[in-house]
Amino acid sequence: MSGDAxxxxxxxxxxxxxxxxxxxxxxxxxxxxxxxxxFGAVCDTADGLKPGAKMRMVTPxxxxxxxxxxxxxxxxxxxYVHTLKFTQWDDAPCTVTYELNETPDGVAFLLITENVPAGxxxxxxxxxGGDFITSNLKRLVETxxxxxxxxxxxxxxxxxxxxxxxxxxxxxxxx
Amino acid sequence: MTNDDMDxxxxxxxxxxxxRILDLVNAKPGQGxxxxxxxxxxxxxxxxxxxxxxxxxxxxxxxxxxxxxxLYFNAAPIQMIQDRWMSAYSARWAGRATALKYAxxxxxxxxxxxx
Numbered sequence: 001m002s003g004d005a006x007x008x009x010x011x012x013x014x015x016x017x018x019x020x021x022x023x024x025x026x027x028x029x030x031x032x033x034x035x036x037x038x039f040g041a042v043c044d045t046a047d048g049l050k051p052g053a054k055m056r057m058v059t060p061x062x063x064x065x066x067x068x069x070x071x072x073x074x075x076x077x078x079x080y081v082h083t084l085k086f087t088q089w090d091d092a093p094c095t096v097t098y099e100l101n102e103t104p105d106g107v108a109f110l111l112i113t114e115n116v117p118a119g120x121x122x123x124x125x126x127x128x129g130g131d132f133i134t135s136n137l138k139r140l141v142e143t144x145x146x147x148x149x150x151x152x153x154x155x156x157x158x159x160x161x162x163x164x165x166x167x168x169x170x171x172x173x174x175x
Numbered sequence: 176m177t178n179d180d181m182d183x184x185x186x187x188x189x190x191x192x193x194x195r196i197l198d199l200v201n202a203k204p205g206q207g208x209x210x211x212x213x214x215x216x217x218x219x220x221x222x223x224x225x226x227x228x229x230x231x232x233x234x235x236x237x238x239x240x241x242x243x244x245x246l247y248f249n250a251a252p253i254q255m256i257q258d259r260w261m262s263a264y265s266a267r268w269a270g271r272a273t274a275l276k277y278a279x280x281x282x283x284x285x286x287x288x289x290x
Contacts, residue, residue: 010205012236012247015255110236131254139258147258149266 009094009118013111013130019141021100024107025077027141028098034060036146037136039129040154041066046175050074054175055082064164065173069093084113087168091122109134176255180233184252187232192217193225197234201248208244 017024031043041057049055049071057067065087073081078100085093094117099110111134116123136150146154187193192215199214200206208226212219226246229235236247261269 010247012204012249013251014233014236014249015251016233131250134251135254135258138255149258149262 009116010112010114011116011127011130013134015109015134015138016103016106017109017138017141018106021077021102021107024100024109024137024141027137028100029074029076029080034154036150036154037133037140039066039132040150044175049080056170056173056175058170059164063170064168065170066164066168068173069096086122086125087173088165089121091117091120094122094126109137176252176259180252181256183232184234184256187228187234190225190228192222193229196222196225196229197248200235200246204247205245208246211246 027037029043029049031045031049034040034042038057040060042060042062043049043055044058044062044065045053045055047053051071051074053071055069055071056065058065068085068087069083071080071082072095073079080098082096083093084096085091092115095114097110097112097114099108099112101108101110111130113126113130116126132149136146139145139147140150145151195215196211199211203210208219208223211226212222215222226235226237230237233249233252236249238245238247257266
């Protein structure tokens with residue numbers, strides 16, 4: 001069957017979120033503020049999120065970038081697509097899509113990862129990261145506070161910097 | 176996650192065939208219903224009924240692609256069950272305990288096989 005190869009490098013994470021779609025969107029695309037649902041990282045851009053813009057996820061002290069990417073699509077409040085590459089590994093970038101749709105039961109939030117290089121550390125990270133992001137974003141938007149796992153990474157953030165490889169230093173990853 | 180949502184997840188998981196469906200879809204994301212059904216002796220209709228229960232619980236996400244309905248495993252409901260009872264701290268130590276269990280049991284099995 002055609003398209004099978006594409007479908008295989010693809011994973012989907014879905015939650016229903018009990019909040020207005022604008023709230024979910026604004027929480028998702030917040031820049032310059034630590035995001036508990038994204039491992040306590042800050043989304044950093046030169047001039048906001050828009051197609052073609054480079055983005056990077058940086059530690060709140062702006063010493064390290066964990067993830068770099070490029071915005072492919074930015075359609076508030078429904079769809080945001082960007083490439084994603086972990087700075088600490090040499091794997092090719094994959095694609096992350098966030099889709100928000102209003103339903104009678106709440107906002108259906110879909111996180112789709114594609115072209116994740118098979119058998120790599122990126123693949124392993126994306127698998128645990130997808131669950132973490134969907135469940136913590138839901139909790140954050142609905143209750144105003146992250147889930148325990150989100151609070152834990154926020155608290156451990158400064159400590160983790162000690163173990164961060166040099167390859168992740170922010171000066172290696174300009175916008 | 177409401178109690179009703181959680182009931183749906185546990186109900187969906189409380190059946191060996193449905194757990195096997197999740198294994199197969201997780202191992203090959205994006206497979207069609209026909210391919211999935213071919214792995215079972217039961218009828219395609221029976222598999223589709225199980226899929227409906229899994230989809231209702233949010234454990235399966237499906238997307239239409241031409242004439243194929245592509246299936247994906249959605250781990251988020253299970254993550255929310257974990258969020259309810261486990262902290263990042265207890266998950267780490269429980270993970271150590273289960274990792275030891277798997278390693279020791281695999282070693283015991285290898286010994287058995289050799290004997």
